[in-house]
Amino acid sequence: MAATVTIPSGATWQEVAADRQKRRDATLSLLEPPLPPIEDIPLNTIPLARKFLTADEIKITETLVEDLVPQLAKGELSSVAVTKAFLRRAGLAQKAVCPIFPSSPADTS
Amino acid sequence: MTEQTNCITELLPQRALERAAYLDAYLAEHKKPIGPLHGLPISVKEHIGMKGLDWNGGFVSWVGKVAKDDAHILSILWSAGCVFYVRSTQPQSLMHLETSSNLYGYVEEVRRVLRWANTGYRVTTNPFNTTLTAGGSSGGEGALVGFRGSCLGIGTDIGGSIRSPAANTGLPAIPRLLSSS
Numbered sequence: 001m002a003a004t005v006t007i008p009s010g011a012t013w014q015e016v017a018a019d020r021q022k023r024r025d026a027t028l029s030l031l032e033p034p035l036p037p038i039e040d041i042p043l044n045t046i047p048l049a050r051k052f053l054t055a056d057e058i059k060i061t062e063t064l065v066e067d068l069v070p071q072l073a074k075g076e077l078s079s080v081a082v083t084k085a086f087l088r089r090a091g092l093a094q095k096a097v098c099p100i101f102p103s104s105p106a107d108t109s
Numbered sequence: 110m111t112e113q114t115n116c117i118t119e120l121l122p123q124r125a126l127e128r129a130a131y132l133d134a135y136l137a138e139h140k141k142p143i144g145p146l147h148g149l150p151i152s153v154k155e156h157i158g159m160k161g162l163d164w165n166g167g168f169v170s171w172v173g174k175v176a177k178d179d180a181h182i183l184s185i186l187w188s189a190g191c192v193f194y195v196r197s198t199q200p201q202s203l204m205h206l207e208t209s210s211n212l213y214g215y216v217e218e219v220r221r222v223l224r225w226a227n228t229g230y231r232v233t234t235n236p237f238n239t240t241l242t243a244g245g246s247s248g249g250e251g252a253l254v255g256f257r258g259s260c261l262g263i264g265t266d267i268g269g270s271i272r273s274p275a276a277n278t279g280l281p282a283i284p285r286l287l288s289s290s
Contacts, residue, residue, distance in 0.1 A: 007169060007170045007172075008170070009173075013169040013211050014225070016169045016172050016212070017169065017211055017212045017213070017230075019172075020118070020163075020172060020212050020213065021212075021213065021230055023119060024117065024118055024119050024120075024213070027119045027120040027121070027122065028120055030120065030122045030123070031120070031122065032122075041239070043238055043239055043240065044236075044237055044238055044239075045114055045236045045237075045239060045256065046236060046237060046256065049256070049257065061257045061258070061260070062257055063260070064260070065149070065260040065261045068149060068260060069145070069146060069147075069149060072142070072147050072148035072149060073136075073142040073147050073148075075133075075136050075137070077148075078129075078133045078148070079128075079129035079130075079132040079133050079136075079147070079148030079149075079150075079192060080126060080129040080130055080133055082129070082148060082149070082150055083125050083126060083128075083129040083148075083150045083192050083194055084126070084129075086150045086194060086195075086258065086259060086260070087120060087122050087125065087126075087150075087194050087195070089256070089257060089258040089259075090117060090120060090152065090194070090195045090253060090258035090259060091120060091258075092256075092258065093114055093116055093117065093236065093252065093253050093256040093258035094114065094115065094116060094117045094120075094258075096114055096236075096256075
């Protein structure tokens with residue numbers, strides 16, 4: 001049995017980490033519209049964007065930054081639309097990631 | 110078997126959309142952009158202090174330290190009109206060409222050897238092949254920009270921490286060193 005390591009507050013590092021990860025998951029759950037659970041993540045995750053994002057989101061997020069900037073400045077694209085698209089794609093990048101290992105704290109094998 | 114990319118530490122949807130709405134209203138009212146990067150969402154490595162958010166350097170014992178202000182680079186980018194919408198992973202202590210920490214994900218073999226509890230979260234991996242590393246220490250940025258979850262990301266580099274993830278994910282990088290030769 002490994003020794004229990006605690007930080008000054010008395011919490012174990014596993015508790016602190018679980019708390020941060022819970023916070024991360026909470027921020028992901030704020031996505032609108034929400035991303036569905038993703039199963040069968042391929043070795044190369046890039047094609048997942050085609051499967052889970054809208055055509056508009058794909059178009060925006062695959063526009064080069066030097067092309068996005070003038071469109072934003074002219075108001076051809078709204079900052080809200082661009083931000084929403086990148087929020088969802090960043091969420092997908094993380095979700096494509098859903099923990100696949102058993103997350104029972106008892107599992108220390 | 111599927112693997113995770115595990116590249117972000119938190120999304121910032123509320124503050125980002127509020128900022129984006131403000132910028133849209135500004136453009137509509139003043140008929141000109143607020144700055145050269147008006148409305149552009151950019152990703153920021155967790156290493157870089159963001160006002161009111163955790164600033165832990167990847168250390169479990171530093172969780173709860175909160176940045177009092179935005180880092181200088183963020184103030185500059187904010188004035189230029191950027192929107193901050195996501196924070197990306199960093200390795201514990203930052204001095205690592207890999208992006209693993211006890212907080213957000215570690216290397217599975219290390220976990221097994223040290224018999225740590227399995228939280229199910231693992232080291233940041235490469236979106237092009239999740240059996241490979243995204244590098245580090247700005248590996249969260251590398252994986253995120255490689256996936257196009259971001260069009261422009263801010264990392265930090267002393268000994269290759271921007272260059273290594275950029276090389277691993279085929280991205281251009283600008284390491285602005287304090288004393289570049």
